[in-house]
Amino acid sequence: MDSSVDIDQDYLKEMLLHLLRIHSPTGYTDPIVREVCSELTDLGIDFELTRRGAIRSTLPGKKGSPDRAIIAHLDTLGAMVAGLKENGRLRIVPVGTWSARFAEGARVSIFTDNTIIRGTVLPLKASGHIFNTEVDTQPCSWDNLEIRVDAHIEGIEDLRKMGINVGDFVGVDSMAECMPNGYINARHLDDKAGVAALLAAVRYLKQNDIELPVDLHILFTISEEVGSGASAVLHGDVAEMVSIDNGTCGPGQNSSEFGVTVAVGDSTGPFDYHLTHHLLHLCQNGKIPHQRDIFRYYRCDSASALDAGNDIRTALITFGVDASHGYERTNLHSLECIARLIVSYARSEMIFERQKDSLGGLQAFPETRRVGVDSVVQEESERIVQETPEAVIPEEDEE
Structure with missing residues (x-):
């Protein structure tokens, strides 16, 4: 059934590139919220x-209830102005x-109260012609960075005249590039690639008038x-929630830039x-195509939903994303597979429809099944358990 799902790759890629052109660091997400709302309106949602x-x-x-939710996040990494410097640059x-x-070398937009100003993030010692080998030995830290504003600036007063203040948001350019072989390089694929895949799946469901078993x-x-x-975004009757986010590819991980990576656990647990x-x-x-992975230094929307008491x-x-939270790379194949899985999940029945109420008895509680276990192996396992003698606990010596 799902192998025949034909996700519009052109729409997915164009939507991703469109989203990547909109700066959305956490705290400055209104522009991208309006854009996604506009797309939902066009989709009739x-x-x-x-x-x-x-x-x-x-x-x-x-x-209706109980129903399910699929979630992706619009915010990205970014920066804020922490101080105006005597040399006319920004901490x-x-x-x-x-x-x-x-962050070094990134082109950025500074969102002041009244306008947008462009600049570049540079290390304090940016020129080898001036600092020689010190450009390679200086520390890698945020205290060692500054923004060079693209204007004639000689000091703090000039920055103030331009309307730059402490607390102004800084959006980092995505620098997106799509390759003919499906690879996509950009900052902020986390999680705009997930948003694009989700919108492509929703578009497929709408265009094909697919009837869903429960509200999604x-x-x-x-x-x-x-x-x-x-x-703080969940509906009260949501029983299942699937998050879409980046999977970390690299040493010690099992994620891939192809197919779907299903996470079985992250830093918050299984x-x-x-x-x-x-x-x-x-x-x-x-x-x-899919694989499983566990993310050791990672937290997603699912954790915050549970932390809130849901x-x-x-x-x-x-x-799959290579160099996550850096200059990232994924492949269109992985995004298409994500969209196909979303469509398949949306069309499937609730895993435990009988658990309608948030509280109930044991009759409505699921039993963990041994899915895919060979019957011979299962019978042998049961035999071993039955034949294993109970532990003998020595009686304590009487005083």
Whole structure:
């Protein structure tokens, strides 16, 4: 069924490039929120906004509660102006967690109260013709960076006249490049690639008038990069939530820039066993290339949803990204597979529809199945358990 899902690759790629052109560091996400809302309107999907601007939209299904949600985040890494310097340059601090090493040389936009000013992030010792080998030995830290503003600036007063203030947001250019072999290089693929894949899947569902078994909430958060993304955007009747984010490729990891990487755990612990295996089965049945991974230094929207007290089953599906939180790379194949899995998940039944209420008895509680276990192996395992003698606990000596 799912192997025949024909995701519009041109739409997916064009939407990704469009989103990458819009600066959206955490805290300055209003422009991209408006753009995504405009796209939802074009797709014929109603939406509503939280007070801070997270987007909640719904694709209605045959049934309402309990229902499910798929979530991606619109915010990206960035910076803020931390101080005006006597040399006419700007001291900065990061927004989100990323290395100063990847900020060096970035072209940026400074969002003042009244205008947008361009500049470049540079190390304090930027020229080998002046500092010789010190350009290579200076520390790599945010304290060692400054923004060179593209204007005739001689000091702090000139910066003030331009309207630059402490606290102005700094957006870092994505520098996107698409290759004929499907590779996409850019900053901020985390998570605009996930957003583009989600929109491509939603577009497929709408264009093909696919009837869904239950309501599907499409959610876009705005503060994932600082840890609070899904804490206040969920509907109260959501029982299952799947996050879309980047999967880290590199030594010690099992993620790939091809296919879907289904995360079974991250730094906050394991994801829900049943929902995770439901997604794995959908990949297997739909012939969607996939692999599993655990992310050791990673946290996504699922964690913030649980931290906020939501009693829901969560899972994470990812597109493989090389050099995450740096100058990132993925492949269109991975994004297409993500979109196919979203379509398959949206069309599938709830994994435990009988758990309608947030509280219930043991009769409604699921039993962990031994999915795919060879019967001989299972019988042998049971035999070993039955034949293993119980541990003998010595009695304590009487005094």
